[in-house]
Amino acid sequence: MSPEPTKIVLSEHEMPRQWYNIQADLPTSLPPPVGMDGKPIQPEDLAAVFPMNIIEQELSTKRWITIPEPVLEILTLWRPSPLYRAKNLEKALDTPARIYYKNEGVSPAGSHKPNTAVAQAYYNREFGIKYLTTETGAGQWGCALAMSCKLIGIECKVYMVRISFDQKPLRKTMMKTWGADCIPSPGNTTEIGRKILAEQPETPGSLGIAISEAIEEAVQREDTRYSLGSVLNHVMLHQTIIGLEAKKQFEKINTYPDVVIGCAGGGSNFAGISFPFIHDKINGRDVHIIATEPEACPTLTRGPYIYDSGDVAKMTPLLAMHSLGHGFIPPAIHAGGLRYHGMAPLVSHVLQHGLIEACALPQTECYEAALLFAHTEGFIPAPETSHAIAQTIREAKQAKEERKEKVILMNWSGHGLMDLQGYDAYMSGKLENYPLPDELLQQSLGAVKNHPKP
Ligand SMILES: *Cc1c(COP(=O)(O)O)cnc(C)c1O
Numbered sequence: 001m002s003p004e005p006t007k008i009v010l011s012e013h014e015m016p017r018q019w020y021n022i023q024a025d026l027p028t029s030l031p032p033p034v035g036m037d038g039k040p041i042q043p044e045d046l047a048a049v050f051p052m053n054i055i056e057q058e059l060s061t062k063r064w065i066t067i068p069e070p071v072l073e074i075l076t077l078w079r080p081s082p083l084y085r086a087k088n089l090e091k092a093l094d095t096p097a098r099i100y101y102k103n104e105g106v107s108p109a110g111s112h113k114p115n116t117a118v119a120q121a122y123y124n125r126e127f128g129i130k131y132l133t134t135e136t137g138a139g140q141w142g143c144a145l146a147m148s149c150k151l152i153g154i155e156c157k158v159y160m161v162r163i164s165f166d167q168k169p170l171r172k173t174m175m176k177t178w179g180a181d182c183i184p185s186p187g188n189t190t191e192i193g194r195k196i197l198a199e200q201p202e203t204p205g206s207l208g209i210a211i212s213e214a215i216e217e218a219v220q221r222e223d224t225r226y227s228l229g230s231v232l233n234h235v236m237l238h239q240t241i242i243g244l245e246a247k248k249q250f251e252k253i254n255t256y257p258d259v260v261i262g263c264a265g266g267g268s269n270f271a272g273i274s275f276p277f278i279h280d281k282i283n284g285r286d287v288h289i290i291a292t293e294p295e296a297c298p299t300l301t302r303g304p305y306i307y308d309s310g311d312v313a314k315m316t317p318l319l320a321m322h323s324l325g326h327g328f329i330p331p332a333i334h335a336g337g338l339r340y341h342g343m344a345p346l347v348s349h350v351l352q353h354g355l356i357e358a359c360a361l362p363q364t365e366c367y368e369a370a371l372l373f374a375h376t377e378g379f380i381p382a383p384e385t386s387h388a389i390a391q392t393i394r395e396a397k398q399a400k401e402e403r404k405e406k407v408i409l410m411n412w413s414g415h416g417l418m419d420l421q422g423y424d425a426y427m428s429g430k431l432e433n434y435p436l437p438d439e440l441l442q443q444s445l446g447a448v449k450n451h452p453k454p
Helices: 052-059 069-075 087-093 114-126 140-152 162-167 169-177 191-199 207-219 233-239 241-252 268-282 345-352 363-377 385-402 420-427 438-446
Strands: 018-020 064-066 083-085 098-103 131-136 155-161 181-185 224-226 259-263 288-294 305-309 318-322 357-361 407-412
Touching: 018 233, 018 241, 018 268, 052 114, 052 233, 069 114, 069 140, 083 241, 087 098, 087 363, 087 385, 098 241, 098 385, 114 131, 114 140, 114 233, 131 140, 131 207, 140 155, 140 169, 155 162, 155 169, 155 207, 162 169, 162 181, 169 181, 181 207, 191 207, 207 224, 233 241, 233 268, 233 345, 241 268, 241 407, 259 268, 259 385, 268 288, 268 345, 268 407, 288 385, 318 345, 357 363, 357 385, 363 385, 363 420, 385 407
Parallel strands: 098 407, 131 155, 131 224, 155 181, 259 288, 259 407, 288 357
Antiparallel strands: 018 064, 083 098, 305 318
């Protein structure tokens, strides 16, 4: 066996005890959420949607926030997650680069999402909430929250984007197995759902629509709140355990990455791996950080930095973020988790400050990368994760050209065992690339012209 280990593991008592809040270190403070009049909204305005303990966390600028003991206890079911050296992938690429990946696919739900789902279910229960509503696209978030609510002891209802509900029936079975209710969106149990169905009976749905439905139900009931799986500050916060663990793991082998890569849908796994490294970058360290996204849903690379709403019915406040327009219905690419119109305000903000870069990738290059990964490392990645792998391969090839021994860290956000249709389509030659046409983007942005400017 080679001297360097394949997996760098931490023991449970080495697990980070605090989350890192990047809001303490930003070069300028984050523009606040506002109403349509451009005035900052008040914490109380959100009280019907989120419990107050989560709202406080959302606004906090404290650098380190203690992870509650009961949350840590549940996280030990799969954390600390292993940091792998992708030795076989390096060999196949014949690169002098060293490639490391943080395997978040080891969680019971198969992705990084339970890191925040457990924390959110916990804070809601502590606040006296009995029931959470949420949306899900491809189903990963719905599964993560369903599992977490069951472990924490509250109820969960998931509005699942209709096209995924039809294409991925087994995701619904997983949610039901964890005791949650899962219904297609748009549906006729909400006012917004009925309105959209009357206008477009054949709509495939979108995350923006499902969010509107889940919030509509939550605000009507005293014991119910809503939970969002990405985008918001507290979600980014909960995910920083990924990068904090990775830093400890690198310390064990006396290494530090030159490049950190994550795919970005709403931004949470990317924030999770990268924010602890951006902390070092703000303090003078030279590290290159890249967010990757699909060409079909190019929020960071082609969406303007604007104030936009998180959902179709504009039930959320306006957030300062890169956005393709809240009414954007993304093409049905297989990376369902990367089909959101907006991007986390914190991720958008660090891009504005030049602390990170963004790159959009075609879906066939991503599947090719996913297959090479499966052929060399064994694990089958989620279609979302393949966007991080494709960029890692680009970097490794560049290192070869430049004969540089650079160290690359990628977040391996989840496994693809529930998303094999995309692999089928790719392997039978049916997948095409779909760079978003500019007309569609301009059309969608038309709806946000009168929004206040950040
Ligand atoms: C949901 C998901 C993503 C995208 O969401 P982010 O909030 O951007 O992390 C990426 N990878 C996997 C495996 C997912 O399930």
